[in-house]
Amino acid sequence: MRRTFLLALAAGLLIAGLAGAAPKPLTWALSGNPDSLDPQKTAGTLTFQTVRSLYDTLVEPDAKGQIVGALAERWQTSADNLTWTFTLRKGVKFHNGDALTSADVRASFERIKNKEFASPKASEYAAITSIETPDPSTVVFKLAKPFSPLLAALASGWGAILPKSLIDSGHDFSSKPVGTGPFVFKEWVRDNRIVLAKNPDYWLKGLPKFDSLIFQIIPERAVQVQGLIAGQIDGSDIIDQEDVPMLEASGKVNIDRPLTAQIFVLAMNCSKPPLNDLRVRQAVNHAIDKQAVLDVAYGGGKPVGTFMNYGNAYYRDFTSLYPYDPAKARSLLAQAGVGKDTVLEMVLPANYPPHVKAGEMYQEMLSKVGLNVQIKLVDWPTWLKDVYTAAKYDFTAIAHTGKLDPDGTLSGYGTEKRYVRWINATAADYIAKGAGAVGEENRKKLYDQAMMIMAREVPFVFTGTSYRRVVTNKRVKGFRMDPILDTYDFRHTELQ
Amino acid sequence: MVPGDPALVIAGVDATAEDIAAIRARIGTDRPLPAQYLDWLWRVVRFDFGTSLTSGQPVTALIFERFGLTLSLALLGMLISLVVALPIGVVSAVRRWSFWDYLGMGFSQAGMAVPSFWLGILLLLALAVKIPLFPLFGSGSLRHLVLPAVALGIARAAVLLRLTRASMVEELSKEYVITARAKGLTERMVKYKHALRNGLLPVVTIAGIQLGYMLGGAIIIEQVFSLPGLGRLFLFGVYQRDFPLIQGGVVFVAFAFSLINFLVDILYSVLNPRIRVG
Numbered sequence: 211m212r213r214t215f216l217l218a219l220a221a222g223l224l225i226a227g228l229a230g231a232a233p234k235p236l237t238w239a240l241s242g243n244p245d246s247l248d249p250q251k252t253a254g255t256l257t258f259q260t261v262r263s264l265y266d267t268l269v270e271p272d273a274k275g276q277i278v279g280a281l282a283e284r285w286q287t288s289a290d291n292l293t294w295t296f297t298l299r300k301g302v303k304f305h306n307g308d309a310l311t312s313a314d315v316r317a318s319f320e321r322i323k324n325k326e327f328a329s330p331k332a333s334e335y336a337a338i339t340s341i342e343t344p345d346p347s348t349v350v351f352k353l354a355k356p357f358s359p360l361l362a363a364l365a366s367g368w369g370a371i372l373p374k375s376l377i378d379s380g381h382d383f384s385s386k387p388v389g390t391g392p393f394v395f396k397e398w399v400r401d402n403r404i405v406l407a408k409n410p411d412y413w414l415k416g417l418p419k420f421d422s423l424i425f426q427i428i429p430e431r432a433v434q435v436q437g438l439i440a441g442q443i444d445g446s447d448i449i450d451q452e453d454v455p456m457l458e459a460s461g462k463v464n465i466d467r468p469l470t471a472q473i474f475v476l477a478m479n480c481s482k483p484p485l486n487d488l489r490v491r492q493a494v495n496h497a498i499d500k501q502a503v504l505d506v507a508y509g510g511g512k513p514v515g516t517f518m519n520y521g522n523a524y525y526r527d528f529t530s531l532y533p534y535d536p537a538k539a540r541s542l543l544a545q546a547g548v549g550k551d552t553v554l555e556m557v558l559p560a561n562y563p564p565h566v567k568a569g570e571m572y573q574e575m576l577s578k579v580g581l582n583v584q585i586k587l588v589d590w591p592t593w594l595k596d597v598y599t600a601a602k603y604d605f606t607a608i609a610h611t612g613k614l615d616p617d618g619t620l621s622g623y624g625t626e627k628r629y630v631r632w633i634n635a636t637a638a639d640y641i642a643k644g645a646g647a648v649g650e651e652n653r654k655k656l657y658d659q660a661m662m663i664m665a666r667e668v669p670f671v672f673t674g675t676s677y678r679r680v681v682t683n684k685r686v687k688g689f690r691m692d693p694i695l696d697t698y699d700f701r702h703t704e705l706q
Numbered sequence: 707m708v709p710g711d712p713a714l715v716i717a718g719v720d721a722t723a724e725d726i727a728a729i730r731a732r733i734g735t736d737r738p739l740p741a742q743y744l745d746w747l748w749r750v751v752r753f754d755f756g757t758s759l760t761s762g763q764p765v766t767a768l769i770f771e772r773f774g775l776t777l778s779l780a781l782l783g784m785l786i787s788l789v790v791a792l793p794i795g796v797v798s799a800v801r802r803w804s805f806w807d808y809l810g811m812g813f814s815q816a817g818m819a820v821p822s823f824w825l826g827i828l829l830l831l832a833l834a835v836k837i838p839l840f841p842l843f844g845s846g847s848l849r850h851l852v853l854p855a856v857a858l859g860i861a862r863a864a865v866l867l868r869l870t871r872a873s874m875v876e877e878l879s880k881e882y883v884i885t886a887r888a889k890g891l892t893e894r895m896v897k898y899k900h901a902l903r904n905g906l907l908p909v910v911t912i913a914g915i916q917l918g919y920m921l922g923g924a925i926i927i928e929q930v931f932s933l934p935g936l937g938r939l940f941l942f943g944v945y946q947r948d949f950p951l952i953q954g955g956v957v958f959v960a961f962a963f964s965l966i967n968f969l970v971d972i973l974y975s976v977l978n979p980r981i982r983v984g
Contacts (some may be wrong), residue, residue, distance in 0.1 A: 243934075243942070245716075245760040252760075253718025328732035333722040384762045400761075400771065401934035402845050428843050428932045432827055436835050437842050561945070591710025591947045599714060610719075618720065627723075 233705055235405075235422030236686065238698065239434045239446040243401045243427050246384040249370040250322045253330040255611070255696055258367035260425055262697040263406055264305075265370035265389035266413075268296055268315065268349075269361060271614055275523065275694055277365045281310065281390065281413075282349075291356035291648050298347040302413045304373040305394045312343035317374035319351075334363035356646045358653065362615030367697060392418045392701045401427055412701075419688075419704045438463055438681055444705075445682040447691055447698075451509035457681055466680040467510075471519045471612020471694040473619070474508055476572050476671035479604050481631035484548045491668045493542035495532035497579040498572060504674045507568035511676035516665035517610075517620065520675035521693070523650065524616040524657050528665035539579040550582045556605040557597050560587040568673070569607040598629045609676075612694035616657050617645045623664065632669035711735070712759050712947040733759050735949075746953060755954035760946050765954035768939060772923075776936040779851055779858065779927075780920035784913060786859030787866055792909070795870025799905075800897055802875060810867060817864025826857040826930035843932040854931040858924055862916050869912055874905040903977055910977065914970035918963040922955075 244256040249265055270280040279285070282296040302310035319341055322329045337357035342350040353360070363369055376388055387395045390413070393406035404425040408418055426443065428434050435453045437443035439460040449457065449465075457463050478485045478494065485491055504511035512520040515528030543549070554576075558569040566587065573583045583605065588596065596602045606629075613619045622628045624638030640660035647653045665672070682689055685706045690699040713729040721729075730736040734745075749756060755765040798810040833853060834842040840853050877883065878901050886896045923937025936955070943951035 243938075245946070246762055248762070251762065252716070253721065325728050326732065328725070328728035330717040330721045330725050330729065332728065333725050336724075382762075399845075399934060400768070401928075401938050402932070426843060426932075427934075429929050429938075430827075430932065433830065433843055433930070433932060436830070440835060440838070440842065442842055589710070590945060591712075591715050594714040594719075595710050598719065599711075 233420065235424050236420055236444050236700065236703065236705060237424045237426050237442065239428045239437065239443045239448075240404075240425045241427075241429055241431075241434075241448050244404075247387040247395070247398065247404075248384040249367050249387075250318075250327070250329045250331065250372075251384060258695065259697050260404055261370065261387060261389070262367060262391070262692075262695075263393040263423060263700055264387045264391040264395055265367075265372070266302075266391055267365055267367070267369040267371065269365045271365055271692060271694060273690060275614070277361055277614065280365075281315075281371055287648075291358075292353045294351040294353065294360070296349045296351075298349065299413055300347060302390050303411050304390050305388050305409065306373060306376065308373045308375055310371065310390055311346040311374075312349045313346070314374045315349045315371055316341045316343050317377045318370065318372045321372065321377055322368065329368070331363075331366075331368040334366075334368070335360070356648060358648055359615040359617040359621075359645055362613070362618060365614055366695060393423050403427060414701060417701045419702070420700075423700060438683070441683060443683075444686050445680070445689060447678055447680045447696075449679040449681045451679065454679060463681050463683055464686075466682070467677045468680065468691070468693060469512065469519075469521050470676050470678050470696070471522065472609045472675055473514060473517060473519050474504065474511070474568070474609045474673040474676060475517075475607070476568075476673060477606050477608060477630050478669060478671075479601055479629075479631055480633070480669050481601060481626075482604065484546060484552055485554075485604060487546050487548075488667060489542045489546040490548055492532060493539040493546070493548075493579065494576065494581070495668050495671050496535040496539035496542065497575050497581070498671045498673070499534045499575060500671070500673045501534075503568050503571050504676060507564050507571055508673075508676040509564075509679065511674045513674040514672045516661040516672055517623065517670065518616065518657075518661055519612055519619075522612075522616070524654060524661075526658055526661055528662065531665055532668065536575075536579050543580055548581070550580060552582060554581060554583045554604040555586055556583050556607070557586050557588055557593065557603040558607055559590055559593040561590050562608075565607045565609070569605075572605065572607060572671075601629050601631050611696065614694055616653070617641070620657065620660060621645065623669075624660070630669040632664075632667065634663055634667060637663040637667075708947070710947045712949060715946045716760060746950070750957065755957070756950035758943070758951045759948045760951075765950050768951065769936065769954060769958050772934055772936050772939055775845060775851075775933060776921060776923050778848075779855055779924065779933070779935060780917055782851055782855035783858035783862065783920060783924070784917050786855055787862035787916075788913065790859065790863040791866035791870055792906075795867045795909075796874055796898075796902065796905075798867070798871040799874030799878065807871075810871070814864045814867045817860050817867075820861075821926075822857050822861045822924075823926045823930050825860060826854065826927055829853045829857055830930070845931075845933050850931075850933070854924075854927045854933060857930075858920070858927050862913075865916075866909060866913060870905070870909050873908045874901060877901040877905040906977060907974065910970055910973055914966050914973075918959075918966040921962040921966070922959040 240256060242256055244260050245254050246252045246257060247261055249261045266281045268282040269277050272278045281299055283299045285296040287294050319335060321327055323332055323335050337353045337360055338351050339354045340352045370389060373388055392409055392412045394409045396405040396407050398404045406423040408421045434446050438457060439462055441462060478491055480486050500513040513529050514520050515531055518525045556569055556573060558566050569585055573585055576583050597606050620641045624634040637660045640656045644653050644656040647656055680691055687704045687706060688702040713726050713735055716729050717726045757764050758768055794810040798807040801807055834840045841850055844850060883896055883901055886900050923935045923940060925937035925941050928935040928937045940955040943955060
């Protein structure tokens with residue numbers, strides 16, 4: 211009796227000892243609460259940053275932005291580019307135990323394409339006319355017309371594969387996500403934290419390399435910084451340049467400064483005088499010191515001369531077209547006959563302080579060349595409606611997020627669909643042809659033309675692409691942030 | 707009408723016109739406003755507040771999962787506020803223009819002038835970073851609530867303190883106080899039994915109103931202390947034009963406010979027998 215007790219005690223102590231030795235979970239700071247954890251029902255970046263660890267896609271971008279196989283081992287397209295055949299990886303399991311089959315892939319894309327489901331991303335899959343599943347590991351997409359951007363849509367967060375059994379039973383994916391991803395969903399206390407645990411059956415053997423991942427929702431920047439210094443937070447990617455010296459001085463963190471894939475712009479409404487006059491838009495471009503705006507408002511970056519992010523495979527340098535030259539700006543404005551009596555309205559999204567700061571800099575630079583610009587601050591829904599949808603503005607400062615495919619960045623420009631209301635049939639035609647063309651070289655030729663026209667006709671001031679600051683605790687090794695999708699990849703991350 | 711369209715917020719910047727139209731049809735904002743409103747009213751009388759447009763969760767569930775925290779924070783904040791305000795206010799009134807009065811009034815001025823987010827950050831830096839007695843972020847235990855309740859309580863205390871003082875000063879100058887003194891009651895009895903009881907009435911009213919406000923959430927404090935309270939829920943409801951959530955929130959807060967006012971009225975009769983009915 212006593213011996214059993216002692217044995218039990220020893221075992222208990224051993225277990226307690228082991229449990230005590232279990233490493234601390236990795237705690238990552240999120241600046242806000244995701245709307246939903248359903249990858250097909252939202253456009254919110256916070257959602258995709260979280261669900262990247264819960265779901266996989268058929269294909270995915272690698273570290274260089276090249277699209278490689280993920281749940282699909284390989285794929286091929288027919289000679290007419292109307293049939294895309296994906297061969298699924300074998301032995302992949304969903305977190306609920308279901309084995310991944312072609313039926314799950316089909317059910318996932320039928321869900322996102324379903325009109326009643328009303329996914330914000332449905333149109334990205336509009337080219338798919340039917341999905342066939344000849345056998346459990348083969349999926350065939352039939353397309354109405356050749357559409358190269360589809361591959362990027364399959365690699366983006368909303369291309370996540372969900373289990374058919376749960377789709378059929380009406381499972382609430384928005385609060386209880388179930389995927390094939392490297393981590394399994396445990397708990398979400400809204401506006402507080404999201405807890406994930408390692409998926410022991412993940413299809414990349416030996417990954418992930420740590421057991422528990424916590425997304426801690428911390429809206430206050432100062433608290434994130436203090437949490438990083440105190441070692442209570444292991445990482446954050448939304449650190450301001452002003453906080454860098456304090457973080458560096460702590461000696462507790464590594465600071466990485468990769469380029470984002472964003473394009474920061476001063477957009478101009480080309481449908482209204484005086485900005486419908488090319489000379490005025492050129493003057494505005496000469497009036498802006500792009501590097502200064504990037505450095506002061508956006509924490510540093512690289513100027514771009516056209517509507518493509520620096521570092522993109524499709525980027526071409528047109529920065530020499532409109533250098534900073536206030537004298538030239540003044541003479542162009544004089545030619546166009548625009549003076550102080552013309553009041554221009556700059557509508558800025560008040561919830562994004564960097565854009566407000568940039569807007570104030572733009573205003574000052576424009577006033578130096580003789581333009582009278584009034585700032586109006588609005589909240590995000592008003593901006594979306596008045597500026598982005600109804601084009602009731604003259605200027606606005608905003609950033610366009612990175613896209614895996616150039617069509618995602620450029621589509622719709624040159625037509626009245628886009629908020630700059632810049633009409634150019636030639637550019638629009640090149641952009642439309644670019645989506646149907648196949649192969650990077652062929653597409654590049656078309657997009658080069660479109661980007662050149664945009665660079666010359668300047669519906670924007672193409673301010674540039676910014677750096678971000680990813681701060682991690684020194685115990686975190688091998689963290690990767692997708693440069694284009696802004697999502698977190700913890701699969702190769704190790705804790706020391 | 708508040709500008710903005712929830713379908714545009716849900717759709718994000720890359721959606722096409724077709725995507726946006728489909729979202730409008732799903733959330734029902736493609737119908738005329740009166741139809742939407744009547745539909746909402748009809749559901750509300752059956753206690754169905756609908757589902758949040760952005761999260762897809764029932765509005766009542768979203769509110770109730772946060773109510774516990776907001777109620778605890780409000781009660782703790784109010785407790786701290788009363789514990790600070792009442793003694794200082796009474797002492798200030800009883801010893802008017804003394805050193806203690808000036809100290810109390812100085813504290814009140816400072817408490818009203820200091821923004822609560824700044825006080826919150828200072829408290830965090832002092833008592834969660836320099837001396838790590840309290841957690842820096844997160845929620846779930848009483849320890850997580852102490853600093854935010856202090857930050858919230860101090861701001862409220864500043865107001866209540868002035869009110870307590872003014873109300874006590876007024877009571878002490880009334881005739882019944884002179885009568886009480888004339889009939890030979892001790893100063894202690896006069897001040898702390900007769901005057902205090904009457905002097906507290908306006909304080910209870912204002913404290914009740916303040917508690918009602920706090921039940922709607924303390925947005926800034928929740929933001930600084932990363933607390934999942936009602937304030938942030940409703941704030942994001944407004945940011946995202948999540949109409950069912952905002953409307954449900956307004957009904958909820960109005961109800962909580964009425965309930966508190968009712969309780970205050972009951973408390974009145976306990977404090978002051980003259981108000982008792984029958």
